[in-house]
Amino acid sequence: MTLNPMITLKIDGVQISVPEGTTILKAAKDNGILIPTLCDLEGLTPYGGCRLCLVEVTGSPKLFPACITPASPGMEVTTNSDRLKDYRRTAVQMLMAERVHICAVCVANDHCELQALANQLGVDHVALERNFTREQIDSSHDFLVIDRNRCILCTRCIRICDQIEGVHTLDLKLRSKNTEVIMDLDESWGNSCSCTSCRKCAKVCPVGAIYIEGEPITQTKNRDVAEFITARRNRK
Amino acid sequence: MDKTFEKKIVISPVTRIEGHAQVNILLNSDDTVKEAQFKVVDFRGFEKFTEGRPYYEMPSITSRSCGICPVSHLLASAKACDAIVGVTPPKTAIMLRHLMHMGQLIQSHALNFFHLSSPDLLLGFDSDPVSRNIFGLIEKQPDIALQGIKLRRFGQELIEKVAGKRIHSSDWIQPGGVKWPLTLERVDYLRNELPEALEITQNTLAKFKQMLDGFGDEVENFGNFPSYYMGLVNPDGGLEHYDGKLRIVDKDGNIAAECVDPLRYQEFIGEAVEPYTFMKFPYFKAIGYPEGAYRVGPLARLNVASHCGTPLADEEFKEFKKLGKNGVVQSTFHYHYARLIETLFCIETAKKLLEDPEILSEHVTSRAMVNNYEGVGVAEAPRGTLIHHYKVDPQGRITWNNMIIATEHNNIAYNMAVTQVAKKYVKTQQLQEGMLNRVEAVIRAFDPCLSCATHAVGQMALDIKLFDSNGNLLDRQIR
Numbered sequence: 001m002t003l004n005p006m007i008t009l010k011i012d013g014v015q016i017s018v019p020e021g022t023t024i025l026k027a028a029k030d031n032g033i034l035i036p037t038l039c040d041l042e043g044l045t046p047y048g049g050c051r052l053c054l055v056e057v058t059g060s061p062k063l064f065p066a067c068i069t070p071a072s073p074g075m076e077v078t079t080n081s082d083r084l085k086d087y088r089r090t091a092v093q094m095l096m097a098e099r100v101h102i103c104a105v106c107v108a109n110d111h112c113e114l115q116a117l118a119n120q121l122g123v124d125h126v127a128l129e130r131n132f133t134r135e136q137i138d139s140s141h142d143f144l145v146i147d148r149n150r151c152i153l154c155t156r157c158i159r160i161c162d163q164i165e166g167v168h169t170l171d172l173k174l175r176s177k178n179t180e181v182i183m184d185l186d187e188s189w190g191n192s193c194s195c196t197s198c199r200k201c202a203k204v205c206p207v208g209a210i211y212i213e214g215e216p217i218t219q220t221k222n223r224d225v226a227e228f229i230t231a232r233r234n235r236k
Numbered sequence: 237m238d239k240t241f242e243k244k245i246v247i248s249p250v251t252r253i254e255g256h257a258q259v260n261i262l263l264n265s266d267d268t269v270k271e272a273q274f275k276v277v278d279f280r281g282f283e284k285f286t287e288g289r290p291y292y293e294m295p296s297i298t299s300r301s302c303g304i305c306p307v308s309h310l311l312a313s314a315k316a317c318d319a320i321v322g323v324t325p326p327k328t329a330i331m332l333r334h335l336m337h338m339g340q341l342i343q344s345h346a347l348n349f350f351h352l353s354s355p356d357l358l359l360g361f362d363s364d365p366v367s368r369n370i371f372g373l374i375e376k377q378p379d380i381a382l383q384g385i386k387l388r389r390f391g392q393e394l395i396e397k398v399a400g401k402r403i404h405s406s407d408w409i410q411p412g413g414v415k416w417p418l419t420l421e422r423v424d425y426l427r428n429e430l431p432e433a434l435e436i437t438q439n440t441l442a443k444f445k446q447m448l449d450g451f452g453d454e455v456e457n458f459g460n461f462p463s464y465y466m467g468l469v470n471p472d473g474g475l476e477h478y479d480g481k482l483r484i485v486d487k488d489g490n491i492a493a494e495c496v497d498p499l500r501y502q503e504f505i506g507e508a509v510e511p512y513t514f515m516k517f518p519y520f521k522a523i524g525y526p527e528g529a530y531r532v533g534p535l536a537r538l539n540v541a542s543h544c545g546t547p548l549a550d551e552e553f554k555e556f557k558k559l560g561k562n563g564v565v566q567s568t569f570h571y572h573y574a575r576l577i578e579t580l581f582c583i584e585t586a587k588k589l590l591e592d593p594e595i596l597s598e599h600v601t602s603r604a605m606v607n608n609y610e611g612v613g614v615a616e617a618p619r620g621t622l623i624h625h626y627k628v629d630p631q632g633r634i635t636w637n638n639m640i641i642a643t644e645h646n647n648i649a650y651n652m653a654v655t656q657v658a659k660k661y662v663k664t665q666q667l668q669e670g671m672l673n674r675v676e677a678v679i680r681a682f683d684p685c686l687s688c689a690t691h692a693v694g695q696m697a698l699d700i701k702l703f704d705s706n707g708n709l710l711d712r713q714i715r
Contacts, residue, residue, distance in 0.1 A: 104296075104300065104404070105293060105296045105297045105300065105406070107293075109407070110407075134288065136288060136633075137288065137289070137290055137631075137633055138631075139290055139631040139632055139633065140631055142605075145290065147290075213290075213292065213605075213632075214292070214410070214603055216415065
């Protein structure tokens with residue numbers, strides 16, 4: 001096994017050495033610098049959808065999603081400037097405004113990554129006009145429920161279903177704000193012929209969109225499941 | 237609205253109640269009171285916006301309709317959901333729900349008696365409105381105010397220790413039971429707190445009884461009229477708040493109807509509407525609208541029950557019953573008295589539940605899926621009978637929801653009561669604040685809960701307008 005050559009970069013002024021090909025997000029995390037994310041999950045391929053991990057790179061006016069941008073030699077990265085904080089607060093508000101996020105009556109209340117991030121970033125109001133969607137809840141499965149009104153389209157469920165469980169029951173349909181997570185060829189969940197009822201989608205959902213009816217959310221959630229299974233599979 | 241009146245006095249908003257309401261006093265051409273109307277200006281829309289939500293979210297959503305009695309909504313809703321899944325919760329779960337409900341009744345009754353109503357009773361109906369509130373009471377009678385705050389705190393703590401939070405502990409309750417059991421440490425804590433709560437209630441009851449002679453006029457004129465009464469009773473006919481059969485008695489105390497199966501409540505209760513208010517007018521179907529007016533709440537519960545079932549409350553109950561003919565007490569003023577007796581009953585019941593070793597059992601949940609497509613839950617909220625009625629589709633999504641809130645049942649009675657008080661006290665030639673306060677006070681006696689907001693403290697806006705038949709403003713008082 002050949003190791004990638006090491007490269008050196010600066011994140012928030014700290015000199016860091018990582019193997020070539022490492023993403024900025026991982027380089028930062030491995031060195032104790034936490035960049036907020038919602039769609040990223042250890043053990044799954046990165047997606048770059050939530051835009052919360054945007055960082056500044058000296059010399060470029062653009063912002064870069066840390067989860068899919070590889071670190072390069074001599075790079076100088078800023079992860080927590082006032083501009084970034086402002087952008088992140090806006091991104092969280094846009095997620096909140098896009099569908100229905102009423103924490104008080106949500107199954108994931110107090111155990112929701114979006115809610116935690118909003119708290120962490122100081123988002124106490126949504127300044128944008130809320131788009132109260134009325135998507136029908138699909139509770140046709142014996143115990144798995146999807147409430148698309150709470151979905152933030154992070155695609156963790158789709159990726160874990162495809163990459164870890166290997167069945168690809170879940171996918172997306174339509175575009176932009178009409179985008180929805182679907183089962184098979186847009187079947188109701190109870191009629192899905194490929195779903196193995198493995199529950200992994202519910203375990204990694206960062207919000208209360210996919211959950212197990214009647215089960216305390218603390219028992220369901222396990223965001224380490226993909227990393228754990230991947231590590232076990234790679235163990236020789 | 238009746239257009240034959242000549243002038244109108246508007247009390248808006250009615251203060252020291254939970255929610256927003258106003259009273260219109262309609263006058264004849266000779267300035268005598270023709271009629272008074274109790275008007276609710278809130279509109280919430282819970283029955284509509286819950287459509288499509290899964291049934292198990294209903295306790296959590298519907299309890300948000302009220303910050304004062306969310307527990308009662310949690311229970312009525314959870315019971316409707318129990319009926320949808322078709323299971324009986326484990327005995328301990330029922331005991332725990334019952335215990336939490338006792339906390340709810342204690343804190344809500346303490347809130348009404350001490351924080352909202354006692355300024356009228358102890359400081360006087362005609363006292364300065366600026367200090368006729370809990371702060372005025374703290375200044376003038378600090379001991380009583382402190383006792384009220386302590387009693388309410390006990391009720392709130394009881395809810396918190398059982399269910400995790402004082403308000404909106406909806407994480408705890410679920411269809412088929414509750415999510416977690418009670419610990420010995422919490423039981424011990426509550427047992428230690430009980431004696432003080434009991435002492436406060438007994439002292440307050442004794443003091444209230446001494447004061448009753450001074451309120452002869454109010455007892456006589458505060459919504460003192462015959463009506464039907466409705467409330468839950470247990471299988472023995474005793475006072476009940478969590479489960480049991482719905483009983484309706486007439487003005488003489490005869491049982492007019494009993495509804496054992498909650499699903500059949502619509503055979504007994506009809507709902508009428510009037511154009512001037514958002515609140516519906518439930519009535520006893522066998523008699524019709526509006527003659528089938530009935531009252532619910534503490535007074536009604538004591539009128540329908542044959543006994544309380546706990547020793548101290550039973551003693552008080554016997555004495556209370558002597559106030560009315562055939563044991564039916566009809567003055568709305570006596571809601572206060574009934575509320576104190578119920579508080580005593582709730583403390584004794586909480587004690588009994590806390591002393592039962594089964595309260596500590598860890599088997600508190602029955603699991604089940606949707607088995608029935610319709611469910612009704614009935615509980616006795618502090619203000620009276622609360623009904624939640626849901627219909628669901630095969631996936632358990634709400635397709636139809638009807639909630640009859642305790643306060644609604646009394647709607648016809650409110651209008652009768654405010655009319656009676658206005659006729660007695662409002663002299664339009666010389667409009668005085670104290671007269672109008674009595675109109676408000678009779679509403680407070682019912683303890684209506686019109687929304688989740690309480691406007692109990694601070695400088696309240698009371699805007700009273702007197703118009704002539706041409707709509708010209710004749711007089712106005714603002715405080």
